[in-house]
Amino acid sequence: MSLHVKICGLKTEEMIRAAAAAGADSIGFVFFEKSPRYLTMGEAMKLRRAVPEGVWVVALLVDPDNALLDDLVTYVHPDVIQLHGKESPQRVAEIRARTHIPVMKAIAVSGPEDVTGAEAYEPFVDMLLFDAKPPKTMAGALPGGNGLAFDWELIGTRKPRKPWMLSGGLTPLNVAEAIRTAGATMVDVSSGVESAPGEKDAALVEAFIRAAKQDADMVKVKE
Numbered sequence: 001m002s003l004h005v006k007i008c009g010l011k012t013e014e015m016i017r018a019a020a021a022a023g024a025d026s027i028g029f030v031f032f033e034k035s036p037r038y039l040t041m042g043e044a045m046k047l048r049r050a051v052p053e054g055v056w057v058v059a060l061l062v063d064p065d066n067a068l069l070d071d072l073v074t075y076v077h078p079d080v081i082q083l084h085g086k087e088s089p090q091r092v093a094e095i096r097a098r099t100h101i102p103v104m105k106a107i108a109v110s111g112p113e114d115v116t117g118a119e120a121y122e123p124f125v126d127m128l129l130f131d132a133k134p135p136k137t138m139a140g141a142l143p144g145g146n147g148l149a150f151d152w153e154l155i156g157t158r159k160p161r162k163p164w165m166l167s168g169g170l171t172p173l174n175v176a177e178a179i180r181t182a183g184a185t186m187v188d189v190s191s192g193v194e195s196a197p198g199e200k201d202a203a204l205v206e207a208f209i210r211a212a213k214q215d216a217d218m219v220k221v222k223e
């Protein structure tokens, strides 16, 4: 299986094209108003048309209500819904049943109990995503997209039973080590490929994808 790279928080057609040309497998649209990467439904609907065939559109939502979900299905119809709030396993199941779209639940990790806690979601999700839990003391912290990493070895303690992505503070410089340590086959990045909050940098996006995929190819050759 080749390594899957998701680039999250894209806001322009140019950057979508650049990321896809560099080999991105998924493009993330953020529907969380407090984020510097926030898109309105109308903006996302327009940008979706710029995403090439074969590249997944992932809609990132934080504790969405049903009205937002219904609009999302009607106007954007993403390939995957990423839930990055405090959604319970029951709410995740409801969202999946309502939208008929595959769901990826983000798990905030700061210790081994968080990785084990992901088990409660496994029956109801198509994928999991492990991200760093922001410390309570961090001023202005978002539910994700903070550029914070967690201890990647924590994933090794109990491999999830569903496909999963690694995220949180990944950059072109650390992604190869993160993949090796966690045993990830899918990675997700947002702030690590930006020149300023919400501003993606095409050179960093390309460097990130190259570093992630090259390392995976080297591991395969060694095997």
Ligand SMILES: O=C(O)c1ccccc1N[C@@H]1O[C@H](COP(=O)(O)O)[C@@H](O)[C@H]1O
Pocket: 008, 009, 028, 030, 032, 035, 036, 037, 060, 062, 084, 129, 131, 142, 143, 144, 145, 146, 147, 148, 167, 168, 169, 170, 188, 189, 190, 191, 192
């Ligand atoms: O990117 C955001 O603005 C965002 C807002 C709210 C919840 C999650 C968000 N992003 C996701 O967070 C992780 C880690 O991002 P980073 O690379 O550390 O910046 C990633 O999965 C993004 O999809």
